[in-house]
Amino acid sequence: xxxxxxxxxxxxxxxxxxxxxxxxxxxxxxxxxxxxxxxxxxxxxxxxxxxxxxxxxxxxxxxxxxxxxxxxxxxxxxxxxxxxxxxxxxxxxxxxxxxxxxxxxxxxxxxxxxxxxxxxxxxxxxxxxxxxxxxxxxxxxxxxxxxxxxxxxxxxxxxxxxxxxxxxxxxxxxxxxxxxxxxxxxxxxxxxxxxxxxxxxxxxxxxxxxxxxxxxxxxxxxxxxxxxxxxxxxxxxxxxxxxxxxxxxxxxxxxxxxxxxxxxxxxxxxxxxxxxxxxxxxxxxxxxxxxxxxxxxxxxxxxxxxxxxxxxxxxxxxxxxxxxxxxxxxxxxxxxxxxxxxxxxxxxxxxxxxxxxxxxxxxxxxxxxxxxxxxxxxxxxxxxxxxxxxxxxxxxxxxxxxxxxxxxxxxxxxxxxxx
Amino acid sequence: xxxxxxxxxxxxxxxxxxxxxxxxxxxxxxxxxxxxxxxxxxxxxxxxxxxxxxxxxxxxxxxxxxxxxxxxxxxxxxxxxxxxxxxxxxxxxxxxxxxxxxxxxxxxxxxxxxxxxxxxxxxxxxxxxxxxxxxxxxxxxxxxxxxxxxxxxxxxxxxxxxxxxxxx
Ligand SMILES: Cc1cc2nc3c(=O)[nH]c(=O)nc-3n(C[C@H](O)[C@H](O)[C@H](O)COP(=O)(O)OP(=O)(O)OC[C@H]3O[C@@H](n4cnc5c(N)ncnc54)[C@H](O)[C@@H]3O)c2cc1C
Ligand code: SF4
Ligand code: SF4
Numbered sequence: 001x002x003x004x005x006x007x008x009x010x011x012x013x014x015x016x017x018x019x020x021x022x023x024x025x026x027x028x029x030x031x032x033x034x035x036x037x038x039x040x041x042x043x044x045x046x047x048x049x050x051x052x053x054x055x056x057x058x059x060x061x062x063x064x065x066x067x068x069x070x071x072x073x074x075x076x077x078x079x080x081x082x083x084x085x086x087x088x089x090x091x092x093x094x095x096x097x098x099x100x101x102x103x104x105x106x107x108x109x110x111x112x113x114x115x116x117x118x119x120x121x122x123x124x125x126x127x128x129x130x131x132x133x134x135x136x137x138x139x140x141x142x143x144x145x146x147x148x149x150x151x152x153x154x155x156x157x158x159x160x161x162x163x164x165x166x167x168x169x170x171x172x173x174x175x176x177x178x179x180x181x182x183x184x185x186x187x188x189x190x191x192x193x194x195x196x197x198x199x200x201x202x203x204x205x206x207x208x209x210x211x212x213x214x215x216x217x218x219x220x221x222x223x224x225x226x227x228x229x230x231x232x233x234x235x236x237x238x239x240x241x242x243x244x245x246x247x248x249x250x251x252x253x254x255x256x257x258x259x260x261x262x263x264x265x266x267x268x269x270x271x272x273x274x275x276x277x278x279x280x281x282x283x284x285x286x287x288x289x290x291x292x293x294x295x296x297x298x299x300x301x302x303x304x305x306x307x308x309x310x311x312x313x314x315x316x317x318x319x320x321x322x323x324x325x326x327x328x329x330x331x332x333x334x335x336x337x338x339x340x341x342x343x344x345x346x347x348x349x350x351x352x353x354x355x356x357x358x359x360x361x362x363x364x365x366x367x368x369x370x371x372x373x374x375x376x377x378x379x380x381x382x383x384x385x386x387x388x389x390x391x392x393x394x395x396x397x398x399x400x401x402x403x404x405x406x407x408x409x410x411x412x413x414x415x416x417x418x419x
Numbered sequence: 420x421x422x423x424x425x426x427x428x429x430x431x432x433x434x435x436x437x438x439x440x441x442x443x444x445x446x447x448x449x450x451x452x453x454x455x456x457x458x459x460x461x462x463x464x465x466x467x468x469x470x471x472x473x474x475x476x477x478x479x480x481x482x483x484x485x486x487x488x489x490x491x492x493x494x495x496x497x498x499x500x501x502x503x504x505x506x507x508x509x510x511x512x513x514x515x516x517x518x519x520x521x522x523x524x525x526x527x528x529x530x531x532x533x534x535x536x537x538x539x540x541x542x543x544x545x546x547x548x549x550x551x552x553x554x555x556x557x558x559x560x561x562x563x564x565x566x567x568x569x570x571x572x573x574x575x576x577x578x579x580x581x582x583x584x585x586x587x
Contacts, residue, residue: 011492042493043493043513046513052513057493058494059492059493060494294490294492295486298489298490299489317486322520323520324516324517324520326514329534331516331529333516376520377525378525379519379520380486380521380522380523380524380525380526380527381523381524381525383520383523395470404477404523404525405468408469410424410425413422413565414422414424414425414563414565415422415483416480416523
C-alpha cells in the first residue's frame with residue numbers, strides 16, 4: 001500500500017488529494033498543513049470587508065477528509081526533508097515517512113526592504129487567515145490605513161478596508177492601479193469608484209520609510225518624493241515568495257520556486273510539487289515561471305496527484321495571464337498582454353464610458369490580449385482564443401461579439417473543442 | 420452520465436429551448452406566465468448566430484475536465500462523480516467570475532439581476548429530461564448517454580440510432 005504525504009491543504013494540496021483518492025482507493029493519504037483551517041485565500045478580503053464569515057471561506061465539503069479517508073494534521077509545518085530516508089520532520093517533533101511526497105506549501109508575502117517596515121507593530125500583509133484577523137483588529141484602532149502596492153491583493157485589501165469605513169491611501173510605484181492586469185483606461189474607472197469610497201492614491205512614488213513612535217507604533221509613511229502619508233496601520237502587498245526554506249540543503253532543485261517537469265515531478269524521484277511553491281511551463285508565454293493563481297494550483301495539484309497514484313498525465317492549460325476582479329460592483333476580466341508591446345500589434349477598442357469598456361490586442365490575426373470591463377459575460381471565449389492562439393482572421397470586425405458559434409466543433413460524445 | 424448533443428443543421432433559431440430554460444427556473448415553471456422583461460429570468464442556454472447568421476444552440480457540456488470548476492475558488496462548482504454533472508452552489512458562490520473567465524464556451528455567466536452569483540445549466544436535475552431538450556421542436560438538441568469517461572453508449576430520443584459505441 002502506497003504512503004502518500006502532502007504538505008499543504010490549499011488549492012494544490014487538496015486537488016492532489018482528490019486525484020490520488022480517485023485513482024487509488026486504498027492508498028494511505030496524509031495531509032499536513034501549517035494552516036489550522038482549510039480556507040480559500042482568494043476570499044480573505046471578504047472576511048475583512050464583512051461579506052463572509054471564516055467558515056464561509058471553506059472551499060471543500062464539510063466532511064471532505066472523512067469522506068475520502070484522508071488523515072489531516074493541521075497546525076504544524078514541515079521543517080526538514082530527508083529525501084534519502086524518504087522522511088519529513090515536522091515542527092511538532094514528529095517524523096513522517098512517505099513513498100510519494102507532494103510539496104504544495106504555497107507562498108508567503110514578501111516585505112520589501114523599506115526602513116522600519118519589519119519593526120512597525122501595525123504592519124501586516126494579506127496572505128493567511130491570521131493576517132485577515134489581525135487587519136480587522138488593528139484597523140479598529142485607527143481610522144487611517146496605508147496600502148503599499150496596488151496589485152490585486154493590495155486592491156482587495158484596500159477596498160475591503162474602505163468598506164470597513166477607514167480612510168485608505170494606496171501607494172503604487174506605477175502610474176495607475178493594477179498595472180499588470182489593466183490598462184490606464186480600465187484602471188481609471190476603478191480609481192474614480194475608489195475615490196468615492198474615501199480612498200486616495202499616490203502613483204509614481206515609493207515608500208522610503210515607515211515613521212514609528214518610540215514604541216514602534218506606526219505613525220505614517222515617508223515617500224521617496226519627500227511627501228508623507230499619516231496612518232495608523234500599513235498593509236504591504238508587494239508580492240510573494242515560495243515557501244521552500246525547509247528544502248535548504250536538499251537535492252530538490254529550486255529557482256524562483258521548486259523546479260518541476262510537465263508531470264509536476266521535482267529533480268528527486270518520488271517528490272512532486274504543485275501550486276504557488278513551484279515554477280512551471282506557462283501556456284501563454286511558453287516560459288517556465290511561477291504561476292501564482294488559483295486555477296494553476298488546482299490543475300497542477302491534479303496533475304501531481306494523478307502521477308503520484310500511477311496515472312501518467314501532463315500539465316496543460318497552465319494559463320496564468322488571466323485575471324478577474326470586482327471592486328465596488330464593477331467587474332473586469334483581462335487576458336494576456338495588456339498594452340500593445342510594439343508596432344506590429346493592432347488595438348481594437350469599444351469604449352462606452354461608464355457603460356463599459358472592451359479592448360483587444362491583435363497580432364497576425366491572433367488575439368494577444370483582451371480587457372473587458374462592465375459586461376464580462378462572454379469573457380471565456382476571448383480567454384480561450386488568447387490561450388490557444390487561434391487565428392481569427394476574417395472575424396476581426398466582430399471581435400467583441402464573438403461567441404462559440406463562430407468556432408463550433410463537437411465530438412461524437414458531445415464535447416466541444418477548438419479546431 | 421448524460422449530455423445534450425447538438426445538431427446545428429436542424430436548429431431553426433426559434434429559441435424555444437431558451438424560453439423553456441427560463442420558465443423552468445421560475446416558480447410557476449410556465450412559459451405563458453414568463454415575464455421576458457424581468458432580468459431575474461435568465462436562460463442558461465444560448466442560441467447564437469455564426470458569421471453567416473445561422474443559428475447554433477450552445478449548451479453547457481458538463482465537461483469531463485470542467486475549466487469552470489478548476490477555476491472556482493469557493494468550492495461552489497464541482498463535478499458530481501456520480502452523475503457527471505457540473506453543479507453550482509449559489510450559497511457558496513462568491514461572484515468572483517473566475518468561472519466566467521475560464522469557460523472556453525461562454526456558458527456560465529453572472530446573474531443578470533444582482534450580478535452577485537454565477538448562473539449555469541443545472542440539467543434540470545428534478546426532471547427526467549432537461550426541459551430545453553423536451554422543448555426543441557426540430558431535434559437539434561437531444562440527450563445522449565455516456566460512460567463515466569465520456570464514451571458514448573447510447574443516444575436517447577426516438578428516431579436516433581440507439582446503442583452507438585463511439586471511441587473518443
Ligand atoms: C487576498 C488574496 C486574493 C487572491 N485572489 C485570487 C484570485 O482572485 N484569483 C486567483 O487565481 N488567485 C488569487 N489569489 C492567489 C491564490 O490564493 C493562490 O494562487 C493559491 O492559494 C495557491 O494555492 P497553493 O495551494 O499553491 O498554496 P497556498 O494557498 O499558499 O497554501 C499553502 C498551504 O501550505 C501550507 N504550508 C505552508 N508552509 C508549510 C510547511 N512548511 N509545512 C506544511 N504546510 C505548509 C499552508 O498552511 C497552506 O495550507 C489570491 C491570494 C490572496 C492572498
Ligand atoms: S460551464 Fe463551461 S467549462 Fe463549465 S462545465 Fe459547462 S461548458 Fe464546461
Ligand atoms: S463566480 Fe461563483 S461559481 Fe464562479 S468561480 Fe467564483 S465562486 Fe465559483
